[in-house]
Amino acid sequence: MNIQGGVQAMGKSKRIWLLALTAVVSLSVVTACSGPNNAKKNTGTTEPTSAAATTETEPKQDKVTFKIFNGVAGSKDGNTNETTIGKLLEDQTGVNFKLEFVVGDLNTKIGTMIAANDYPDVLIPDAAIEEVLNAGAFIPLDELIEKYGPNIQRVYGKSLNQMRSKDGKIYFLPIAAQVNDFIPEPEAGAGFWVQRRVLEEAGYPKIKTLDQYIELIKNYRDKHKDENLTGMVSLTHDWRFFATSNPPMHLMGYPNDGNVTVDTNTWEAKTYAGAESTKKWLKTLNDLNAAGLFDKASFVDNYDQYIAKLTSHKVLGFFDYRWQVDNALNVLKDAARKDPSLDGFKYFPLPVTFEEGTPDAYLDPPGGLVTNRGIGITVSAKDPVRIIQFFDNMLTEENQTLMSWGIKGETYEVNEKGRYYRTQEQIDKIDEPFRESFGFKYFSWNWPMYNATSTLADGNAKNVASQPEVFQMTLTDKDKAILEKYGVQTYSQLFAEPVPRPYFPAWGFAKEQNSPEQLWEASKDEMTKKYFPKLVLTTPDKFDAVWEEYMKEFGKLDTAGYEKWTTEQVKAKVELANQ
């Protein structure tokens, strides 16, 4: 999962949860033993440190190894100092981390820690953070940050108030904060995707509205009736159902706030699951289905089947978030790179809204801090000071550059204007095994860091992929040709510029376990999962009757209460941001 994928996926804590459970079911996971115990014994001697260490104020200290548990499955367990980056950081601080990633069910694992009151030194509880806080497993960081965290203060500075818990203390550092300038990613995080051959045949029209998009697909299918094509598919499997229920929000021109849309003037949050916009979106799918253009199996297929369909060349269009379909898009991309004649099967993102004049919001806006995820030091930690010093040292400009760009001359170059870039050779060299051994993988996510849309002080992008120079190098001739047709250099230039939203994203608001908010979400999910398929698959004349039925059920929920709660959260966040 890439960085963005991580952020988005975690939006739906319960869904992640269910995913984890599916993983349990599917693998009947045997908890792996914690790997070869090769934590190096402290020798007491300190190695000569690198130049960067001279900036350290503390005298050289003995080497220590701390344990860290990461609630997001991802990499192999291991020591950070076995990677190039981790070794450099160890030379600077003398601190090594032994990383352990979750296997199987997160809640079970965290629950066991809580029950035993025995934690690793550092904990990244991901979706289970509320339970960890309730259990009092994190130590307050305020004093530590005050004393040892100049860089932490610089990076999180303006958000420190947002990070405070109810008792006014800071217990964890959110996973990433916006620093310096905001640069949007070169590819939109979401969109209505369409096969490039469809655009080519239509002469590269500018598509702005849902109606135009549907028209485009219809026309293509009608001309190619005998090819057994599918107009649109939709992802509905389990917790990923939001790929089908979120579009109304985007079609109205709002960014991904989860269950609500937020008005930037009044900061009112409104749900849309029972609104006119949702009706309109489902009616469109209903018509599409009646015309034989919608893949009915969308409602029974699982995620793998969905990805398989996207790579089958038969599907003309779909809506989804990029991180969810990355696998499929990469397969098509690789195929087209080897054989340019397959380029027409690649998908192109379009900024589609209901109305022509609505600016879209598919690019995530500069926002606040995601405060329901983070990294904290536990009550079992041996030496919190060393840990916070390590975090602080990570957040220096040089180390942030190191963690995403690597080492100058080895994994990136600087041109005479001071712009960072990578040569083709370097791009080719940095594959998955290299990312692992160099440490890009361990240090790409879930540490205190600048977020992906930040820039470094010298104006270069923090994230390699966001650097325009690097992005241009990844494009094929066909890519450049199609972007030229639309008069843009990056895909995101097709989309409207994001409007800053200091609370963003609303899905990141921490909800208490077993609270009315959480119950509303669970019940709403269940209702939409039941009624949306009915609404789409029914005959068009019965659509209104089924909608009535759905409204009757939906009316039983305390939607007003949920909206009130969300609005309060939004306003509180905005207020803190304006302080």
Added chain:
Amino acid sequence: MRLFFKKLGQQRALAVMSVPFLIWLFVFKYLPLWGWSIAFQDYKPARKFMEQTWIGFEHFKFLFGDDRFLRVLRNTLAMSSINLFFGFVTAITLALLLNEIRNIAFKRVVQTVSYLPHFISWVVAASIIQTTLSPDGTINQLLVGLGFLDRGNEILFLGIPEYFWTIFGASSVWKDIGWNTIVYLAAMTTIDPTQYEAAEIDGANRFKKMIYVTLPGIKSVVIVLLIMNIGYLLESGFEPQYLLGNGMNVDYSENIDIFVLKYGIAQSNFSLSIAAGMFKTVVSFILLFMANNAAKRMGEARLY
């Protein structure tokens, strides 16, 4: 009493050997019962036992007051009854038929093929079932090819709630039929061959031998298994329903286990999960006793 100790002395090796198992039983089967107290609390993790708030039967009231719970209870009972009935009937039938096959090679092949699905996990099995039943899957293609359906009108089998129980039952039978026959085939080998010879002399044909010799021969095994399975009536399984269920068939596919997952564990409402679990255990216990008693009355083999 003296007799007891005398026997114990005589069999002390046996007694000593069984001690570890008694400890195991106590630690893993009886100690956890303590956890049932959580069902009567407003349980919060990480708090000590004395710090929990007691709320009595609140969670049980919530469960039985909820339409959804009654619905999942119905689904659970329906699906496990289907499983129980068809599982028995098909497995016994197959065992009887296999027993009649004289060609050993063919018998081995049939047996192997029929019990292979038991060894694939439900995740894989569910994928196979989903693909087979999808609009462009084998079954729809067959129906279209035979002219029962028009192209474009393929049936979305997993999208029709009323079909779910049938699909579930058929899938379970497919997956476990071969495995379930093993115990009956084993039971059949214990039947004295002289009975068949006697039957043959009396003029019984193969079918009659099946009815009057083989079936009564495995009767005790069947009854014991039946009693045990009745105890599991509220355990209709979790994986097939979870993996084959979707938003469209949720009214028929959701069972108690999935309900507990959704409204208990996923919401960190552990008390509710435990209340539901307790309900299941108590009902299973009653069912088991009833079945055993019935068997006793009829003078049949029984569990205890």
